[in-house]
Amino acid sequence: MTVLLEVFWKSGVILGLALCVTLLLRKRSADARRLVLSATVVATLLAAFAAPILPRLNVPEPNWLAPAVEAPSAAGAVPVFRLSGGMAAPSPLPVPVALPRTQFVNAIPWIWFIGVILLLTRLSLGLYGLRRMRRSACPISGDVLQSDSLAAPVTWGIIHPVILVPEGFDQLPEESREAVLRHERAHIQSYDFLFRILAEITRALIWFQPLMWVVSRRLRQEQEIACDNRVLASGVKPSAYAKLLLDWNLTPATPAIGMASRGSLKRRLYAVLDGDTSRGRVATTVVVTAWILALSAALPLAAMNWARPSRSAAPVPALSPIHPTVHPETIRLAQAQAALVPRPSHAATSPAALFVSCSQLVIEDVTASIPNDGNAVQGLTADDFSVTEDGRPMRPAFAEMVRVLFEQQGIWSEAVADYRIGYYSANSSVDGAYRTVKISVKNPNAKLNYRAGYYGPSMTPTGAYEPRNMPAAVAPPELIAKVEPAYSEEARKAKVSGTVTLDADVDVSGKAVNIHTRQPLGLGLDEQAIEALAKWRFRPAAQNGAPVSVPIRVWLSFYVL
Numbered sequence: 001m002t003v004l005l006e007v008f009w010k011s012g013v014i015l016g017l018a019l020c021v022t023l024l025l026r027k028r029s030a031d032a033r034r035l036v037l038s039a040t041v042v043a044t045l046l047a048a049f050a051a052p053i054l055p056r057l058n059v060p061e062p063n064w065l066a067p068a069v070e071a072p073s074a075a076g077a078v079p080v081f082r083l084s085g086g087m088a089a090p091s092p093l094p095v096p097v098a099l100p101r102t103q104f105v106n107a108i109p110w111i112w113f114i115g116v117i118l119l120l121t122r123l124s125l126g127l128y129g130l131r132r133m134r135r136s137a138c139p140i141s142g143d144v145l146q147s148d149s150l151a152a153p154v155t156w157g158i159i160h161p162v163i164l165v166p167e168g169f170d171q172l173p174e175e176s177r178e179a180v181l182r183h184e185r186a187h188i189q190s191y192d193f194l195f196r197i198l199a200e201i202t203r204a205l206i207w208f209q210p211l212m213w214v215v216s217r218r219l220r221q222e223q224e225i226a227c228d229n230r231v232l233a234s235g236v237k238p239s240a241y242a243k244l245l246l247d248w249n250l251t252p253a254t255p256a257i258g259m260a261s262r263g264s265l266k267r268r269l270y271a272v273l274d275g276d277t278s279r280g281r282v283a284t285t286v287v288v289t290a291w292i293l294a295l296s297a298a299l300p301l302a303a304m305n306w307a308r309p310s311r312s313a314a315p316v317p318a319l320s321p322i323h324p325t326v327h328p329e330t331i332r333l334a335q336a337q338a339a340l341v342p343r344p345s346h347a348a349t350s351p352a353a354l355f356v357s358c359s360q361l362v363i364e365d366v367t368a369s370i371p372n373d374g375n376a377v378q379g380l381t382a383d384d385f386s387v388t389e390d391g392r393p394m395r396p397a398f399a400e401m402v403r404v405l406f407e408q409q410g411i412w413s414e415a416v417a418d419y420r421i422g423y424y425s426a427n428s429s430v431d432g433a434y435r436t437v438k439i440s441v442k443n444p445n446a447k448l449n450y451r452a453g454y455y456g457p458s459m460t461p462t463g464a465y466e467p468r469n470m471p472a473a474v475a476p477p478e479l480i481a482k483v484e485p486a487y488s489e490e491a492r493k494a495k496v497s498g499t500v501t502l503d504a505d506v507d508v509s510g511k512a513v514n515i516h517t518r519q520p521l522g523l524g525l526d527e528q529a530i531e532a533l534a535k536w537r538f539r540p541a542a543q544n545g546a547p548v549s550v551p552i553r554v555w556l557s558f559y560v561l
Contacts, residue, residue: 004112007048008209010301014044015211017297022218029278030225030271032286037219038195039290043298044212045202054303106429112208119204123197130156137164144181146170155184158194176244179236186227195219225271229279232272242272351503351553353476357532358557359484360425360457361397361492362389366439367418367449377446380419386440387423394423397486422492424484425456425561432458457559477506477550478539485532485556488524495560496521500529502554508547510538512554521558529556 018040022033134156137145143162150166163184169177187193199216206212232238245268271277282290366385368377382399402418427435436453485500501519504512512533520526533554540547 004108004208007051007206010047010304011044011206011209012211013301014040014047014298015209015215018215019211019218022222027278029280029282030222030229031280031282034190034192034219034222034226035282035287035290036294037215037222039294040215041195041199041202041219042291043294044206045198046295047298047302048202048205050299051302054299115207116204119207120201123200123204130154133164134162140165140170153180153184155187156193158191158197161188161193163188175236175240179231179241179244182231182234182236183227186230187223190223190226192223192227196223221267225268228268228272229277233279238272238275242269245269245272351551353550354553354555355479356555356557357482357484358457358559359486360427360559360561361422361487362394362425362437362454362561363420363422363495364437364439364450365402365418366421368441368443368446370445371447377441377443380441380443382421384442385419385421386442387421388438389423389425389427389435391436392426394425396421396423398422424486427456429456432456454561457561474541474543474548474550477510477541477552479536480510480539481537483532483535485525485528485558487558487560488528491521491523491525491558492560494523496523496525497557497559498525499555499557500526502529502533502556503551504533504554505549505551506538506540507549508540510540510547512536512538512552518553525558529554532556 018036021036025032025036133147133149134145136149137147140146145162145164146167146169147164148167150164153163153165153169155161155163163181165180169180172180196219199219203212203216228241231241245265364387368380370377378401380399380401382396385396385399387394387396398421400420402420421439425435433456434453435456437451439448439450441448498521499519500517500521502515503518504515507513515530515533517526517530521529533556541550542548
């Protein structure tokens with residue numbers, strides 16, 4: 001969700017600037033506007049792919065953009081509440097509350113993925129249709145092929161581009177044929193097909209950005225007008241060329257580039273018949289400069305990261321003195337509660353960020369037997385079972401056999417074999433929805449009885465991040481790789497669920513060091529949590545571009561489901 005929002009506003013800045021530039025160039029030639037839009041498409045696509053690997057460029061977040069938060073208490077101060085008689089005593093420690101998360105927010109990445117697949121599928125089908133059309137076309141001369149499946153000329157191809165013309169093209173007047181071929185060869189010389197495909201791919205990846213749809217449409221129009229200008233510059237009469245465009249008022253239903261385009265016909269006719277329209281070509285030095293400027297602006301924007309300064313601490317009110325008439329029991333109660341307040345280390349008193357992780361161990365009791373004779377299926381291991389959860393394969397972590405006996409006429413016999421199978425769920429949804437489980441075994445004659453599903457937990461999303469007391473002008477650390485903690489043997493058998501709270505420092509190399517337990521759980525789960533956190537890798541916090549060490553807090557939850 002955060003990544004998509006970042007892509008949305010950064011791509012909006014790039015594309016919005018490009019549209020403003022083309023508006024300023026409306027009196028210039030279409031070749032200049034085409035250059036700006038082509039460079040913008042490539043810069044946007046390159047920035048999207050390069051953003052994850054570029055070093056972060058930290059920029060102080062403006063006050064109007066930062067969300068309003070309550071000022072934290074001073075470091076080391078203990079929250080207080082008032083007892084009867086005016087006595088001040090420490091308040092209980094706050095209980096961690098799950099971060100809000102809705103089902104719609106969880107579904108946003110899937111909605112984006114479905115949109116990408118649909119648009120890329122449409123593009124692939126169009127390219128496949130062009131490939132079939134090229135194979136069935138008859139060569140006329142050189143790179144010109146004739147196809148009876150076309151209604152208007154088109155150009156397609158990057159390495160070996162070709163011009164496809166409709167049936168009856170050779171019956172046109174020679175001047176019309178020359179004008180059509182000049183138009184299509186102008187597309188080839190300008191690599192218009194390549195930039196159009198890149199624009200389609202970019203639009204598929206950021207289809208949620210409306211400015212990308214506008215830029216893609218404008219690029220098509222400027223490409224056609226620029227090639228029209230090439231034709232008119234060769235000496236073709238504007239009136240005759242305008243009539244030729246009207247005769248082929250069609251839009252090819254393919255990604256190919258054709259001189260007949262209904263969407264931009266009106267604008268093209270105005271440009272063709274307007275004698276004051278600039279039809280010049282852009283110089284090579286201008287082309288190189290435009291590409292350098294586009295990339296120089298897009299890549300730093302892709303690497304930019306808002307560094308949120310910490311808010312100044314609110315003053316802690318002084319404690320009121322103890323009234324001399326306070327009952328002794330009240331005093332002892334306040335002293336006992338004060339003794340319960342831990343005295344943590346520096347890393348625990350002011351964690352700069354909170355990270356959340358969760359290990360979900362699903363345990364299924366499976367009965368395996370042969371239906372015909374009732375014999376038990378024995379000797380199965382974890383490798384003999386296949387488990388899926390909501391259609392996703394899950395790898396069994398263990399499979400323990402539990403023998404079940406029954407008495408018949410004084411004789412104890414083994415009828416079935418029970419297996420206890422466990423696996424760690426990779427399902428990251430935390431909305432408490434029902435999850436369907438399917439288990440199969442390699443033995444085709446075995447009949448399995450097991451629980452068909454379970455309800456997932458409602459909890460803080462695994463991988464969630466919440467900024468805390470981040471120092472001024474310091475970009476927070478970013479989690480880039482993590483492993484979930486595994487259950488210990490004792491905790492698994494006891495089916496213990498709970499949360500281990502750890503405090504640590506993220507050093508300048510991105511490793512978690514100085515790890516210590518703030519809230520233990522026992523039964524070996526504390527050690528498992530520490531071992532898992534030591535394997536996490538972060539992009540370290542940065543101040544003025546240099547990595548710095550900051551304290552963090554981590555909630556590592558264990559669930560038996």
